[in-house]
Amino acid sequence: MRNKLLFGSIVLSLALFTGCSQDNLNNEKQNTNSASENTVTNNGESNSINKEAVKEAIKAAQEYKNIEYTVENSEDVLSEDAVQSRNEELKPFLTESFYTNAVDTRYTTLPLTIADKQKLSIKPENLKFNLVDDKNDIIELRYIVDLVLIDQGDKESKRVPLEGILTLKNVNDNWLVQGDRYDSAAFNKLTKE
Structure with missing residues (x-):
């Protein structure tokens, strides 16, 4: 039994x-x-995924990263006017608090500094995003991108794979970058070479 x-x-x-x-x-x-x-995968906790919101956030993130990582090298790439122009160009993509922090910490000048130190222009290629988290008005996206360094003859001199996580916030129906955990090790290496 x-x-x-x-x-x-x-x-x-x-x-x-x-x-x-x-x-x-x-x-x-x-x-x-x-x-x-989809080109986006959900790897994190999510209350409810609004596919349209995620699509809009990715579109905003792509525009931002393409502008941020496109720099024509010149002798005055780090001049006060060039830095101010760069800050104004990026401002529409950032929340007010992140913009203030990015300008104060000179985060917005990192790509300019790379172009200056390397004496090369830079552009992004193979930019891809994956959804990490979606919580109401905040979306986190993991991104990978190749930062391509180009010489004066438009030939590729170097290709550096980068990755990071962008946090976007919905502000008045616009997705704005609230934070960027960028690949600081790769950036440090490029600015020290």
């Missing part, structure tokens, strides 16, 4: 475990299929 009870418990446990595992596999397959259909 005792052996039958033990055996029955084991069989029931295995059936329950197998059923749960099968449900998890089906859920993983569904998540994988929907991720492969």
Whole structure:
């Protein structure tokens, strides 16, 4: 009797475990299929993903990163006028608090500094985003990009893969960058060479 009870418990446990595992596999397959259909995947906690909001945030992030990482090298690339012009160019993409912080810490001048130190122009290539988190009016996107350094003859001199996480906030129906955890190690190397 005792052996039958033990055996029955084991069989029931295995059936329950197998059923749960099968449900998890089906859920993983569904998540994988929907991720492969989009250029964005959801890797984090999310209350509810608003696909349109994520699409708009990615569009804003792409515009911002393309402008941020495009710099024509010149002798006065770090002049006061060039820095001011760069700050004004980036301002529409940033929240007020991040803009103030970015200007104060000279974050906005990092790409200019790279162009100056390397004596090369820079441009982004292969920019891709993955959704990390979506919480109401805040979206976090992981990005990867190749920073391409170009000589005066428009030939590629160097290609540096970068990655980071952008935090965007919805402000008056516009997605603005609230933070950027950029690849500081790669930037430090490029500005020290």
